[in-house]
């Protein structure tokens with residue numbers, strides 16, 4: 001991919017350079033942009049941001065301040081790296097900065113149907129948001145989903161009981177469980193089978209490829225004038241993956257439409273999300289895109305967070321014991337799936353600390369200035385891309401004491417929460433584009449982690465030493481564990497003692 005990028009640049013460098021020079025002499029320079037490193041001709045600061053941009057931007061913030069500007073080709077990028085700058089973006093200027101900058105790879109014919117990537121808060125975005133909130137994420141909807149959630153979790157636990165003593169990749173099992181939970185909430189149907197690696201693998205690699213294409217350096221993003229040429233083939237590749245993912249839902253939508261045509265009566269309490277979308281006149285294409293985006297936004301984020309939480313608990317055995325003690329004290333195994341897990345203070349502090357130390361979306365999904373505005377007394381021009389570097393804020397020693405250590409205690413007796421109002425802790429973002437799936441994500445994190453902690457002893461393969469667990473991160477739209485966590489589960493028989 002990097003080779004592709006360099007060769008494309010070589011062929012287009014000369015005419016672009018001339019364009020660039022002409023531009024410099026013809027357009028007035030905006031003097032009030034946030035400070036930042038001097039851009040190179042043509043490429044700007046692209047070379048600096050090619051690898052681990054969240055770390056590079058955090059470093060640059062130390063030198064230039066908490067709001068910096070960078071040039072990526074002809075595009076202006078503004079990056080915020082402090083709670084104050086985040087607050088101005090997500091609260092004070094939320095309306096002006098509520099657009100999204102759609103990666104060129106996703107400039108497809110159905111661009112007007114996007115939800116997560118919606119260019120601005122248009123009518124379609126509003127109806128997606130309203131319907132998702134009402135049908136999927138309100139407390140009463142989360143309660144109504146609990147039987148389904150528990151059923152899928154029970155399948156995971158059965159599978160672990162059967163595979164006791166064998167090495168399993170935790171992300172694969174959690175992935176299948178979450179896909180089936182979501183596909184049942186949306187369509188009343190399982191998409192995957194825990195025993196069938198192949199379909200799970202196909203779906204997972206499609207989702208991951210789409211996530212990867214959003215962050216792959218793309219010459220068309222840096223020089224939008226080249227967009228139509230799709231020099232790196234990313235538009236085509238993304239379209240193939242989006243179409244493949246849509247094929248999982250397409251047949252179900254057609255079947256359901258046929259059922260409606262035959263006037264089959266379905267009681268209101270039996271209706272699922274698909275029924276609600278059809279009642280609201282969503283077209284098949286709109287449904288396919290929305291569902292694909294929900295899978296993209298809602299599965300990998302939770303899987304990755306569970307994996308990081310488990311890795312941290314393994315590494316910090318004293319914390320693991322404290323959590324297990326709290327769970328045993330407060331819960332009864334038979335009621336684990338119906339208990340109100342939000343009352344467990346230490347357990348929930350561990351979830352928060354995981355999201356702080358390993359913010360799964362390290363840079364909020366890029367925003368776009370729909371209108372020019374002022375942030376921290378600097379001008380953000382229209383169409384500038386705006387990043388909020390959650391990773392930088394979460395690891396800033398002036399914001400968090402001992403920021404690189406996993407210390408759930410920091411959240412005990414603290415009112416800091418991830419609901420989008422405490423700008424030092426915004427793993428789910430804030431403002432009108434904040435993650436609507438937060439309640440569902442928290443519920444999944446709580447039920448899965450509690451069941452795995454209470455039900456099983458976890459050991460590393462080959463008697464690996466948990467203290468030496470490799471915690472290297474891999475940058476992407478989600479911040480993954482570079483080396484997937486492999487574990488051996490053994491059922492705990494005596495946890496009630």
Ligand code: HEM
Nearest residue numbers: 116297298301302361365427428429430433434435437441
């Ligand atoms: C640990 C789990 C999760 C994390 C950390 C997370 C984080 C985020 C973040 C940071 C954003 C961008 C917010 C912003 O721009 O301010 C976002 C957007 C979004 N998330 Fe989540 N998310 C999680 C789980 C979920 C789940 C389970 C769903 C749904 C099933 C979901 C659906 C969405 C959607 C639809 C958007 C786009 C909202 C919009 O643009 O209006 N997320 N998420």
